[in-house]
Amino acid sequence: MSTLIPLLEEVRACRICEEFLPLGPNPVLRTSETARLLIIGQAPGKRVHETGIPWNDPSGDRLRQWLGMDRDTFYDKSRIAIVSMAFCYPGRGKGGDLPPRKECAATWHARLLEQMPQLQLTLLVGQYAQRYYLPHWYGSLDENVRHFGDVLPAGYFPLPHPSPRNTLWLKRRPWFDAQVVPALQKEVKRIFRQIS
Secondary structure: OOOHHHHHHHHHOOOOOHHHOOOOOOOOOEOOOOOOEEEEEOOOOHHHHHHOOOOOOHHHHHHHHHHOOOHHHHOOOOOEEEEEOOOOOOOEEOOEEOOOOOHHHHHHHHHHHHOOOOOOEEEEEOHHHHHHHOOOOOOOHHHHHHOHHHHHHHOEEEEOOOOHHHHHHHHOOHHHHHHHHHHHHHHHHHHHHHHO
């Protein structure tokens, strides 16, 4: 019998960080035992908190563009699992949303990953996921993303956050669209070919 469903019920009932969350807890994630691709982001934004749908914002639109994927495929949890370093909206800071709270990953990630035995590739979106999961930190997000090929054999693919706030970052790094995005799409197609 699957233990993922009761685990997800535990996660959704989590109140560990409640006192720090300005809009209260609303853990947002999508997982399944058959998922081959895992996307680990930062934390839900306010719109995601309100809708309960991960990446349901302009950042998600850009991420789907990088993946070469439509919304239906992206939200097919039998293929794609979506979690974050924190499952609840952390609130606003001076320069945007606050960093993800650390309690989530420490409490839930290992248990969730145990329930996803089919995973082939994990996208580490942004520095928080990369610092937590990458076996080696290259000193900057730029360098992590540039060296994606070094960690691909371990099943990781580092990406910048697709937020509209990072548009300038992307414009200044044409190598991202020229080299990283095609490699990402190739990997995703390879994984999906295995299950079609």
